Amino acid sequence: MFRYIVRRLLQMVLTFFGATFIVYALMFANVDDPLQALAGDRPITDSQRAVLEARYHLDDGFFTQYWHYVSGLLTGDFGQSLTGRPISEMLAQAWPVTVRLALFAIVIAAVIAVGAGVLSGIRRGGAFDTATLVLTLLVLAMPIVVLAPLAQLVFGIQLGWFPPTATRDANLYELLLPALVLGTLVVATELRVTRTSVAENLRADYVRTARAKGLAPKRVIGVHVLRNSLIPVITLIGVDIGALMSGAVVTEGVFNIPGVGFNLLRGIRTEDGPLVVGFVSVLVIVFLVINLIVDLLYAALDPRIRYE
Amino acid sequence: MTDIRAHLDALPGVDPRAPLLEVRDLHVEFRTRDGVARAVNGVDLRLNPGETLAVLGESGCGKSVTAQAIMGILDTPPGHVTRGEVRYRGVDLLRLPEADRRKVRANRIAMVFQDALSALNPVYTVGFQLAEQFRMHRGMSRKDAKQRAVELLDQVRIPDARRRVDDYPHQFSGGMRQRVMIAMALALDPEVLIADEPTTALDVTVQAQIMNLLAELQQQRGMGLMLITHDMGVVATVADRIAVMYAGKVVEEAPVHDIYARPAHAYTQALLESIPRLDLKGRPLNVIRGLPPALTDIPSGCAFHPRCTYAREICRLEPPPAYRIAPQRIASCHFVREVLGV
């Protein structure tokens, strides 16, 4: 286990530098006037120009610039938005509601996916299975830009079941509709993976052994099949966090939730380049850390990895 | 521990004088998209306490399916028992409610599987998987159950059992893993042990160790052992009686020495002749021509006739009756006399 963790940590360090380098390069490599690129169509004032030049060390070579940017990230200095506010301060305000929204979405998605996935996997080809398959297909076909505005229109405005917007201190009820929308982004894949995994594991030899041991079907499925089936689902949740981050940009925008995604969207719309790069960098780091945690969880669930 | 025994003994129809295990006219078929495969077509078997019965046949002859039907762990669907009886001490297990049948499993009839690596759950320790039976069937505490698990590992001679009880299946060698499998089957002191190719996945040297262990444990406990195998060598050393299966039927049944000395069915004879022997070195080996039949399309009459050197018109037209050629010998072959050479 120790060696696995060390190897995984080393990998993460490498990936961190690689990923931040790519993000930085996507934004700044090969640009004539990087400052204007940051600001887009917006004119920059001389004072802004001075601040940005000091921040991004534009007189140095590209790699030196990147180094300054990375050391800033590592020391918690994410720079300033064009409005002059420190990005770390904006993040501190925006995080809590986004974390709550995302956790809520993950829980909803996982409960539905695992519950329905196990049922479908047990009775593959049955009516419930067929219905879920069709439903997941429809859900998969709904990009978040379709789902979020439509859900708000139908359930928030026309039916009035949920508040159509949410505030920074939104309670769970206010967050329910956005969380559902966000959850649908990942529920279909998770459900399908659970279903396939359960169906495969049900045919495994060790299930026959468990039955030969005279165990009740509930225990065979709940203890023996479930644990094995959840392993691929857990790894999937790591990848899903990335989709949730992307989805949060649209969802928070539509439902006016003042979280990280909302700020990022405002950064895009107001051509605030430093804000966008800062937020994206932080999200990439968070994504890396979450995937590390998921991998460790994976090792805890699957002893074959642990003792590799 | 006694209450489950008592409950089982109170099953309606339990007869202490009845045979330990008796299979009569068992039929199993698999209904798949590609058609119906008749895996078992009227198997008759009988097993007494303390006895070892070897069920011998090529892969696909229905021997594993028979074992699964006896255990009640067929994959249904696609597998269905369509006819027959499986009597444990006179009680037909096929007619028992599922809850009662589950209590028979592991408590009375237990099974050892071929490939212990896939037959053990990879994500739980062997201790957990052993202790699970004591907890579920005997209501023991986790601690007591684990203690019993250690004792069991000790009994199947796994060194350092106290430490290894917390290891996962993939941390054991093949032979040790099969020992775990055996310990698991013996946990609740069953009276019948079905071993489905228990040594096929192992190295030759380890095979002998496992077979010896099985034989020893069987004698200690006076269990009936049903040994399913395709290995004639294994059979000769441990079995009391042999049932030879072909295309889902028992074609010959006899005490082990009789069969090796004088086979009565053309198929048994051909099987024996296809074993390489030192004293026949230099001569071409008699292999059985052709392949075992597809179970979706079993030949008419005697299923062996397309591959048989004795076959004549009657073999294609009529299934041979079971001839009783000696007190404990049965053979289903039209040309029993010719095969025996009388």
Added chain:
Amino acid sequence: MSDYNAVSTVEAPGKSRTLAGDAWLDLRSRKVFWIAAVLVVVILVMAFWPSLFTSVDPRDCLLARKHAGASGGALFGYDFQGCDVYAKTVYGARDSIVVSVSATLVAGLIGLVVGLLAGYFGGWLDALLSRFVDVMLAIPFLLGAIVLAKRLSADPQSNGIVAVIVTLGVLGWTTAARVMRSAVIEAKNQDYVTAARMLGASPARLMLRHILPNAFGPFIVVLTVLLGINIAGEATLSYLGVGLKGDAISWGLAIAEAGPYARTAAGPLVWPSVFLAATVLAFIMLGDAVRDAFDPKLR
């Protein structure tokens, strides 16, 4: 179990068929495939000859008609700028298809080259390329796309089509590369490829004649699914304001514009949404059907 398997794998002897030929035979018998195929054809026709569906110019807008309801001419009514929603939705198919097909080709090409090189040559090149793919996957797709698209679309004169194609192509090739790589490695280890190599076939010939045809199936599946993903990706980027703009017509853009007015006029929001979802659905179903046809094990 072994007995049961032995039965089900018995195959009738028949003419030797190619993998693609088998897949086609299988596809023809699938309802899902035909539904998806019909939808895709309708969308393609709409993309190339929108005038078959409407005679109205989608850019002919009159503020006076703002949010006017459906009338004889305009099936779905008018949006906040007084444009015909039906015509705009029909014309939206064109840019959507152009962008996603081009982006998929770009991604496919990069993935093909990277996967082939990594899989065929192995060693340090494989290690390097695989690490690079891992790093790419560490960046959530849309976040990377926002950064890149924002920078590429800086030019106020352009309509953003090229920028979106480049963005989706440059960021979307990783799955294709991975699938290509493993398919190549699998094919490379086949005995007949080893035999061909021993007979002195050149790497180029080996790849073209022996390895590529085998890797073709899974690769096509990935590209089909990628088409759907790219359609959704274009709409999302346009919605966020870093995608198509100017005189381009995009479902994503239409949804973004109609959002704030949904309370007064739902049509301009609903119709592009329906068309967008139907298009993505068509490609996902097509991908599902093709995958099942190419890989019978997954059924």
